[in-house]
Amino acid sequence: xxxxxxxxxxxLSRPTCRLACDAAALIFFILVILLPTVFLFAFVALRWxxxxxxxxxxxxxxxxxxxxxxxxxxxSFEVAAIATAIDLAVGLPIALILARYxxxxxxxxxxxxxxxxxxxxxxxxxxxxxxxGTSDGLxxxxxxxxxxxxxxxxxxxxxxxxSSVGVIEGVxxxxxxxxxxxxxxxxxxxRTVTAPLSKAGLIAGSILAFTRSLGETGATLVVxxxxxxxxxxxxxxxQRRLIGPAxxxxxxxxxxxxxxxxxxxxxxEKVGIPIKRVWPGLERKLSGRKPRIARDIASLSFFGLMxxxxxxxxxxxxxxxxxxxxxxxxxAPDEKWKVLVxxxxxSFEVAAIATAIxxxxxxxxxxxxxxxxxxxxxSVLDTITDMPLVxxxxxxxxxxxxxxxxxxxxLVNTxxxxxxxxxxxxxxxxVVRTLVAALKGLDPSLxxxxxxxxxxPFMAFRTxxxxxxxxxxxxxSILAFTRSLxxxxxxxxxxGTARTVPVLVVMWSEAVGYARYAAAFASVLLILVCYxxxxxxxxxxxx
Amino acid sequence: MPDVRLVNVTKTFEGGRIVAVDHVNLxxxxxxxxxxxxxxxxxxxxLLRLIAGILEPxxxxxxxxxxxxxGIPPEDRDIGYVFQTFALFPHMTAWExxxxxxxxxxxxxxxxxxxxxxxxxxxxxxxxxxAYPRELSGGMMQRVGLARALATGASLLLLDEPLSSLDxxxxxxxxxxxxxxxxxxGRTAIHVTHNQAEAMAIADRIAVMRRGRILQxxxxxxxxxxxxxxFVAHFVGESNFLEGFVEKVDERGSLVRLRGDLIVRVEGKxxxxxxxxxxxxxxxxxxxxxxxxxxxxxxxxTIERVMFEGVITRYEVRLDNEDLIVITxxxxxxxxxxxxxxxxxxxxxxxxxxxxxxxxxxxxxxxxE
Numbered sequence: 001x002x003x004x005x006x007x008x009x010x011x012l013s014r015p016t017c018r019l020a021c022d023a024a025a026l027i028f029f030i031l032v033i034l035l036p037t038v039f040l041f042a043f044v045a046l047r048w049x050x051x052x053x054x055x056x057x058x059x060x061x062x063x064x065x066x067x068x069x070x071x072x073x074x075x076s077f078e079v080a081a082i083a084t085a086i087d088l089a090v091g092l093p094i095a096l097i098l099a100r101y102x103x104x105x106x107x108x109x110x111x112x113x114x115x116x117x118x119x120x121x122x123x124x125x126x127x128x129x130x131x132x133g134t135s136d137g138l139x140x141x142x143x144x145x146x147x148x149x150x151x152x153x154x155x156x157x158x159x160x161x162x163s164s165v166g167v168i169e170g171v172x173x174x175x176x177x178x179x180x181x182x183x184x185x186x187x188x189x190x191r192t193v194t195a196p197l198s199k200a201g202l203i204a205g206s207i208l209a210f211t212r213s214l215g216e217t218g219a220t221l222v223v224x225x226x227x228x229x230x231x232x233x234x235x236x237x238x239q240r241r242l243i244g245p246a247x248x249x250x251x252x253x254x255x256x257x258x259x260x261x262x263x264x265x266x267x268x269e270k271v272g273i274p275i276k277r278v279w280p281g282l283e284r285k286l287s288g289r290k291p292r293i294a295r296d297i298a299s300l301s302f303f304g305l306m307x308x309x310x311x312x313x314x315x316x317x318x319x320x321x322x323x324x325x326x327x328x329x330x331x332a333p334d335e336k337w338k339v340l341v342x343x344x345x346x347s348f349e350v351a352a353i354a355t356a357i358x359x360x361x362x363x364x365x366x367x368x369x370x371x372x373x374x375x376x377x378x379s380v381l382d383t384i385t386d387m388p389l390v391x392x393x394x395x396x397x398x399x400x401x402x403x404x405x406x407x408x409x410x411l412v413n414t415x416x417x418x419x420x421x422x423x424x425x426x427x428x429x430x431v432v433r434t435l436v437a438a439l440k441g442l443d444p445s446l447x448x449x450x451x452x453x454x455x456x457p458f459m460a461f462r463t464x465x466x467x468x469x470x471x472x473x474x475x476x477s478i479l480a481f482t483r484s485l486x487x488x489x490x491x492x493x494x495x496g497t498a499r500t501v502p503v504l505v506v507m508w509s510e511a512v513g514y515a516r517y518a519a520a521f522a523s524v525l526l527i528l529v530c531y532x533x534x535x536x537x538x539x540x541x542x543x
Numbered sequence: 544m545p546d547v548r549l550v551n552v553t554k555t556f557e558g559g560r561i562v563a564v565d566h567v568n569l570x571x572x573x574x575x576x577x578x579x580x581x582x583x584x585x586x587x588x589x590l591l592r593l594i595a596g597i598l599e600p601x602x603x604x605x606x607x608x609x610x611x612x613x614g615i616p617p618e619d620r621d622i623g624y625v626f627q628t629f630a631l632f633p634h635m636t637a638w639e640x641x642x643x644x645x646x647x648x649x650x651x652x653x654x655x656x657x658x659x660x661x662x663x664x665x666x667x668x669x670x671x672x673x674a675y676p677r678e679l680s681g682g683m684m685q686r687v688g689l690a691r692a693l694a695t696g697a698s699l700l701l702l703d704e705p706l707s708s709l710d711x712x713x714x715x716x717x718x719x720x721x722x723x724x725x726x727x728x729g730r731t732a733i734h735v736t737h738n739q740a741e742a743m744a745i746a747d748r749i750a751v752m753r754r755g756r757i758l759q760x761x762x763x764x765x766x767x768x769x770x771x772x773x774f775v776a777h778f779v780g781e782s783n784f785l786e787g788f789v790e791k792v793d794e795r796g797s798l799v800r801l802r803g804d805l806i807v808r809v810e811g812k813x814x815x816x817x818x819x820x821x822x823x824x825x826x827x828x829x830x831x832x833x834x835x836x837x838x839x840x841x842x843x844x845t846i847e848r849v850m851f852e853g854v855i856t857r858y859e860v861r862l863d864n865e866d867l868i869v870i871t872x873x874x875x876x877x878x879x880x881x882x883x884x885x886x887x888x889x890x891x892x893x894x895x896x897x898x899x900x901x902x903x904x905x906x907x908x909x910x911x912e
Contacts, residue, residue, distance in 0.1 A: 174630040177597045180617035181624035182644035183695055192643075196634045280649035 006459070013456040022372065025364030029385070032361075032421065033428050037388050039408060040254070040399035043247050050244035069233065069249050073256065075145070076230040080213035083152035084206050087160040092202075093299035095164030096190075111538060113303075116311050117158040118534030120486030122502040123523030125151050125219030126509050127314035130520060133223075136317050137310075143225030151219045154307050156209035163208065167201025168194060185287035188278055203268045207261055214257055215392025217489025221506045231394040231489055238398060238493050247402065250395030257390055314520045315527065321517050328518040336508075336518050343499040344525070346416065350500065351484035354423035355431075355477050362431035362476070369432070370439040382436065388426045397422045397490030405494075414496030422490045427480035434479065438472030439465075471540055478537040482530050501526050545608045545621075545698040545731045547571040547594060552603035554589055563589040565755035566603070571733055576722055578742040579735045581752035582778065582911040587735045590752070591701050594733065596620050607699060618647070620699075623692030623730075627704035629684045631676040637663065637687045638672040644695035662690035665724060682713040689721060693728065700725055702734040706741060718745050739779050743767070751775050773898050773908045776823040782896070783829075783868045784905060785822045789814045796892060803864025805842055807890055811897035821905060823896035826871040831858065833878065835887035844868070846884045860888055 011017070044051060056063050098110055116124060128151050131137035141147045171194050179189040195202070217231040224232055230253045237246035285291065318325055329336050369382050388396055400422045404412040412418050442465060450460035488502040495503060501522055508519035547570070554564040563586040571577045579587045592598045594605055596617035605612045607620060617624075623644075631640050642659040650658075663669040666686035676684055685705060692700060705721065706714035722745040725732045736742050742749050743763040750760045751774070759771045770776035773784065787801040796810040799820055807822060814820050835841055844862040851857075856877045858870045868888055872878075880886065901908040 172628075172630070174626055174628055175632060177592075177595075177617070178624065178626060178630040178632070178691075179643065179647070180597070181595055181620075181622055181701075182647055182691065183618045184643070184647035185616070185618050188647055192647075193632055197632075278646050278649060280647070 006456070009459040009462070010456045013458040017458075021364055022368050025361055025368050028361040029365055029381075029428075033388065033425050034384065036400040036403040036421070037391060037396060037425055038399070039403035040247055040250050040395065043399075043402045043408070044244075044251050047244050047247070051248045054242060054245045055248055065245055068228075069230075069245070069252065072228050072230045072233040072249070073252060075227060076214055076253070077256075077260075079145070079148050079152055079229060080210045082149050083156055083213050084160075084210045086149075086153045087157050087209050088202075088206060090299045090302045091157060091160035092164055093295050094303060095161050095168055097296060097300075098161070098165045099168035111535065112308060113161045114158050114534060114538070115531060116155045116307065117162075118482060118527075118531040119155075119311060120218065120488070120502045120505075120523070120526045120530055121151075121155050121216055122218035122222060122486070122488045122505040123314065123526045124155055124311055125222030126505055126519055126523050127312065127317075127527075128154060128219075128310045129223050129509065130317050130516070131310040131313035134516070136321070137313060143223050144227050147223045147225075148220055148227060148229065150306070150310075151223050152213040152216065154311055155216070155219060156213050157303075157307055159209040159212060160205045163201055163205030164198070167198035167205075170201070171197045184278075185284045186292075187287040188280075188283045191283070192278070199268070203264065207264060211257060211261070211390050214253070215390075215394070215489070217392070217394045217492070218487070218502050218506060221488065221492075222509050231392045234392075234394045234398060235489065235492055238401075243402075243407065246398060250392070250398050253395055254391050257392075261390065312527075314523050318517070318520045318524045321520075325517040325521045328515055329521055336515070339499065340501070340504065340518075340522055340525075343501050343504045346419075346498055347485055347500040347502075350416070350419050350423055351481045353420050354427055354484050355480045357420075357424050358428050358431040358480055359473065359477055362428060363435055363473070365432050366435035366439055369436050385432045386429050389429045392489065393426055393487060394489035394493060396426055397493035400425055400490070401494045414494055416498045418494040418496070419491055419498060419500070422494050423484040423487065426487070426490060427483050430479045430483060431476045434472055434476035435469065438469040442468055474540050475537055478533050478540070482533050482537075485533075486526065486530055546573045546575075547699065547731070547733065548606040548609075549590075549594075550604045550606070552590070552593060552600045552605060554586075554593055554598060554600050562755050564593065564600070567755070567757055569750060569757060569760070571731065574729055574731055576725060576732045576734065576745060576747045578746035578749045579733065579752055580739055580742040580749050580779070581737060583737055584912060585737075585752045586755040587737075587752045588703055591703050591733065591735050595622055595624050595701050621695075621697050623695060623697040623700045625685070625688050625692045625700070625702040625705045627707050629676070629681075629688045629708070631684055631687055631691070633676055636673050636675055637668060637679065640676070640687055641672075641691045641694050643691065648695065658694050658696075662694045663687075665693070666690045666720075681709050682717060685709060685717060686720075689724065693724065693730070698730055700730050700732045702732060704736055705734070706736070707738070714741070721745070743779070749779075751778060753778075770823070770896060773821055773823060773901060773905070776896055776898075777909050778911065780825060781869075782823040782825055784909070785824070785866055785868070786900065786905065787820055787822065789816050789818045789820050792816055797897065799897075801864055801866065803862075803866075805862070805864050806839075807842070807895070808840055808892045809895040809897050810893045811895070813897055814899055819900035821898045821900055823898060824868075824890060825894070826857070826869045827855075828891055828894040829868070829870040830889045831860070831870055831872070831878065831880065832887040832889060833880070833884065835889070837887075840890040840892055841887040842868075842890065843885070843887055846880050846882050846886060848882060849880060860886060862888065 055065050058065065094113065098106065128147065129143065132141040132147055132150065133139065133143055175193050175197065176189050179193045184192065215231060217235060220229055220232055230249060234246050234250050237249065329340065365385065369378050372378055401414065401418065402408050404418060404421060405414060412421060446464050447460050450464045451457070455463065486502055488506055491500050491503050505519050505523045508515035508522065549567050549569040552564055552567045555562050567590060579590060581587045589598065593600050596612065596615060612620060632643065635643065638659055641662050642655050645655045645658050660669060663672055666689055668683060668686055671679065671683065679687065702721070706718055709717065718741055734746065746763060748760060748762055749766055751758045751766065753774055759766060759775050766775060766779045770779060776782045785801055787799040789797050790800045790806065791798040792812050792815065796808060797812050797814065799807050799809060799822060801807060809822065832841070842862050844860040846858055847861045848859040849856065851874060854874060855871045856874045858880065860868050860870060862868055870888065
């Protein structure tokens with residue numbers, strides 16, 4: 001028996017098997033991820049006449065759609081820019097607190113910062129709307145531009161803090177000690193040493209937050225009111241069967257986002273944080289105890305009052321109005337609970353299937369990227385696997401729909417399986433990214449050791465590599481799973497008659513006040529599941 | 544007047560579970576080149592960081608130039624700090640690194656220029672001013688680190704294992720260069736190291752540290768010739784340690800009975816009759832005789848190993864009482880001996896250190912971790 005497994009593993013280690021595995025990874029990537037994601041561009045090119053007719057020279061409306069599109073894009077960029085700026089202003093001090101202070105309750109603050117990351121954005125949007133815009137909460141802001149900005153600040157905030165904490169912790173404290181012993185007070189030290197050394201990471205975090213804001217749909221749908229951001233315009237055009245213009249707008253959004261990222265990258269490499277000049281008097285004052293405490297209190301209270309409490313408000317709302325919730329969900333004649341159960345099942349099925357598929361093909365792909373000797377090719381692959389990350393999910397869903405649906409290959413119709421395909425596409429980068437990092441961090445001599453001890457390559461992989469990256473695989477699964485569970489924009493475009501919970505939250509909260517409490521209930525369910533999974537992820541990652 | 548005084552300084556970590564510095568009292572004189580010598584984990588780097596203000600002591604007070612330092616942040620202590628890992632800012636050139644201190648203090652531009660040039664010239668790297676740290680060798684990086692620490696004109700220089708990350712040869716050259724610079728500029732220096740040869744070569748005085756405590760402070764000669772405890776005799780230079788009991792104390796010294804009833808006469812008489820004792824004997828004070836007769840302080844034994852180490856040759860001799868003893872002799876003049884040869888080991892009574900037997904055992908006392 002023992003010998004047999006060895007024989008099988010020897011067989012599996014043969015170059016043909018390896019080649020088959022690599023080929024499967026690449027074919028899957030091209031067919032299921034890359035082509036559906038970028039099919040949009042081909043579609044626009046193929047249907048250019050249609051696009052021109054609808055967008056630029058419609059006999060009825062002329063080029064008014066074009067101006068509306070530009071307006072929507074402008075709003076999207078404004079929101080993203082303002083949100084990222086606020087994130088940086090509030091997030092950096094908090095990141096510094098987390099990275100450099102030791103205090104009791106640091107763990108708690110650390111996990112609270114991640115809260116909005118674990119909460120599906122549609123649920124978050126509803127929570128913020130309930131907090132700011134209804135009589136249950138403060139009733140201060142109506143749906144519209146500033147509520148959109150606040151919502152986007154809330155869900156992009158963790159990206160900035162998380163990445164900043166990472167890079168600041170990565171800066172060797174000895175540099176800071178050196179600066180201090182050379183006479184630089186703490187503010188000067190941060191500006192001239194810590195900040196320049198973590199610049200790249202800070203910019204990466206800002207870009208992440210910016211793109212995430214640019215492409216968000218679910219929360220925005222709930223809080224937008226009459227304002228239309230670009231992803232919302234895509235969704236609404238799709239719903240009105242304006243396929244050509246929707247494709248065109250998606251493409252514009254993607255191209256502009258990519259262009260802007262390129263510009264940011266180039267500019268940030270050229271322009272540094274000023275480190276030559278020092279203003280000893282002013283900076284000494286800023287380094288003092290009082291300004292530092294004031295800054296910490298200000299940023300922490302902003303975090304608590306403007307982010308944390310509004311994000312969890314739907315929970316208290318559900319508890320306070322339990323009677324209405326119970327009536328709307330279980331007693332009302334339209335039997336919302338049935339729909340809710342159905343969509344819960346759908347949500348979990350989609351997330352589970354998408355995660356499983358990505359785990360298998362993502363691992364194969366990660367191996368190709370890290371282990372195969374084709375250096376150039378591998379680094380190109382490494383870059384383009386991130387493609388789905390920069391494309392707004394509504395546009396991505398739309399592209400997947402065009403590719404598989406009746407207007408493209410005609411293989412899959414809107415509904416459950418198209419949702420799965422879409423979710424596979426946008427969760428793929430998360431899995432591959434995590435596994436590539438894990439494989440790269442592995443000491444290759446461990447595998448060599450197994451080989452010299454008589455293990456065939458497959459066995460070495462199974463017995464040494466796989467156990468060592470198992471935590472990362474679990475982390476990747478949880479990441480993909482929660483991401484899928486909370487997605488709205490892409491799902492709306494491809495769902496047909498199927499429903500997922502985030503979509504339900506959006507639909508019920510759009511029905512002007514009527515099913516608000518049912519929506520709150522559904523979103524609380526989502527929040528609990530997703531945040532629970534996120535805490536599990538943190539626990540796994542710590543071990 | 545940058546003398547440094549530490550009074551009862553204590554620093555603990557992890558809520559008091561680790562005592563890194565334990566009630567240390569120390570005085571470093573103005574313009575002195577002072578070394579703190581100790582094995583890794585002895586608390587010597589913590590002590591330096593306390594002086595620098597990177598850490599604050601739990602207890603006790605540190606005075607620099609007579610002024611108490613509690614609550615004063617590093618940037619206001621007028622010190623220079625040289626790091627083991629160099630800690631050159633990787634995003635700045637050698638020039639920007641060296642002039643960082645003057646700029647942070649807001650000196651006028653021409654003064655910054657002058658000091659930067661002077662310091663880089665002092666360490667012989669002015670022509671590499673525009674190089675980034677990654678373009679410099681280890682030795683060059685530490686020279687820049689030194690120039691940077693000196694550039695602010697700080698009269699107290701703190702050096703944390705400045706040579707430990709360098710190749711042996713470079714470290715050897717640089718140790719004298721550092722001393723020359725510090726002495727030339729009239730600064731006070733506190734230099735932390737685990738390398739006893741380095742400390743002996745450059746220090747005016749040395750403090751030997753172990754487990755957070757200072758064991759002995761003295762000139763290199765004092766530490767070597769008159770170690771006050773077993774650990775110092777062991778860590779500074781090298782010693783044989785033989786256990787025994789004090790048999791007799793008279794006007795010429797003491798007689799110590801080793802196991803196997805071997806008697807050794809020593810000059811010290813700090814212990815009383817019947818007390819358990821440890822004899823510390825440096826290998827180079829011992830001599831070997833091949834045909835010696837039985838007499839006082841000549842112990843019979845058999846050569847077990849001979850190790851040629853270049854300048855000296857090292858002999859391990861198993862005494863007839865089973866104790867092992869190491870003898871070194873200059874290679875060029877040493878007798879040709881081989882394992883198995885019978886010898887007499889001659890002990891000069893005036894060069895033996897007499898210590899009381901340590902409470903926690905000899906092995907524990909010698910541990911360097």
